[in-house]
Amino acid sequence: MNKSITKAVLPAAGLGTRMFPATVSVAKEMLPYGSKPIIEHIVRDAVESGIEQILIVINKCKEDIISHFKPNEFQENELLKKNKLNELALVRELQNMCQIEFVYQDPLVGLGDAIAMARNFTGNDAFAVLLGDNVLISHTERTILSSMIDVFNQYQKSVVAVQSIDPQEVYRYGIMVGTQLEKRIYQVVEWVEKPEISKAPSNIAVAGQYIFTPEIYDALEKTEAGINGELQITDAMDLIARESTCYSYLIEGERKDLGNYKSYLQANIEYGLKDPKHGSDLKDWLWKKLKEDNLHS
Numbered sequence: 001m002n003k004s005i006t007k008a009v010l011p012a013a014g015l016g017t018r019m020f021p022a023t024v025s026v027a028k029e030m031l032p033y034g035s036k037p038i039i040e041h042i043v044r045d046a047v048e049s050g051i052e053q054i055l056i057v058i059n060k061c062k063e064d065i066i067s068h069f070k071p072n073e074f075q076e077n078e079l080l081k082k083n084k085l086n087e088l089a090l091v092r093e094l095q096n097m098c099q100i101e102f103v104y105q106d107p108l109v110g111l112g113d114a115i116a117m118a119r120n121f122t123g124n125d126a127f128a129v130l131l132g133d134n135v136l137i138s139h140t141e142r143t144i145l146s147s148m149i150d151v152f153n154q155y156q157k158s159v160v161a162v163q164s165i166d167p168q169e170v171y172r173y174g175i176m177v178g179t180q181l182e183k184r185i186y187q188v189v190e191w192v193e194k195p196e197i198s199k200a201p202s203n204i205a206v207a208g209q210y211i212f213t214p215e216i217y218d219a220l221e222k223t224e225a226g227i228n229g230e231l232q233i234t235d236a237m238d239l240i241a242r243e244s245t246c247y248s249y250l251i252e253g254e255r256k257d258l259g260n261y262k263s264y265l266q267a268n269i270e271y272g273l274k275d276p277k278h279g280s281d282l283k284d285w286l287w288k289k290l291k292e293d294n295l296h297s
């Protein structure tokens with residue numbers, strides 16, 4: 001396994017207002033995507049990609065994320081008393097997947113600021129940043145992060161996962177202009193955070209996973225607050241693209257954006273339809289529902 005990138009930062013400090021009221025007291029990263037909380041998918045994928053240490057950036061309202069990964073004596077004792085040994089093994093596995101640390105962002109002044117908090121944790125190492133509301137589903141046998149690590153090993157500079165999106169959706173994402181070097185690899189010329197549809201320079205968007213060299217911290221220091229008055233990681237990436245070198249990797253797979261309600265619902269329906277145990281029943285039920293709805297409309 002590739003061991004050049006062993007640390008990952010998971011920014012999960014946002015208020016999650018796009019998903020209110022579901023996320024008033026539950027972190028949006030803790031909402032279920034299928035049978036697991038979103039963040040557990042991300043941590044498992046990271047571990048499969050060779051990540052050994054994770055720093056999760058949270059805020060005071062999001063300590064349910066800590067609870068998911070730390071031992072709970074009461075719960076473990078009760079599971080033991082009730083002889084629920086499979087469930088006990090499952091919660092213990094969560095505690096031992098990799099080393100997880102937490103840091104609190106306060107005040108909440110942007111994704112760039114959240115990532116800047118990882119400086120001590122990452123030291124001089126290049127590291128991955130995995131957004132807490134995006135799950136990347138690989139269409140190959142390896143995780144998308146593993147493929148990004150290959151690109152990093154080849155070029156030794158920051159690498160950002162991107163995907164082509166519907167041009168009408170560009171205002172939601174970081175958007176790239178670049179020169180294609182290989183089938184899926186671009187050298188980035190410019191990054192723009194959430195451009196207006198009419199001003200977007202392309203429809204190739206940040207897909208929620210990044211590998212950064214420590215260069216990103218200096219770029220963040222030189223970056224001023226951007227859109228929404230927040231320190232934007234995309235603006236710091238733009239500086240690196242202009243003054244140094246930044247690459248992007250066109251993912252071979254799909255991104256599930258679980259941070260807005262419509263795509264959250266779509267992703268969960270799709271997940272359910274693929275479920276080995278319930279997928280087929282769910283499909284029959286859905287067909288029946290749709291037919292009934294057609295009859296009534």
Ligand code: G1P
Binds near residue numbers: 111175
């Ligand atoms: C963030 C980034 C944006 C990226 C997006 C991916 O935006 O700022 O560049 O494309 O995540 O989901 P947010 O979704 O936090 O508004």
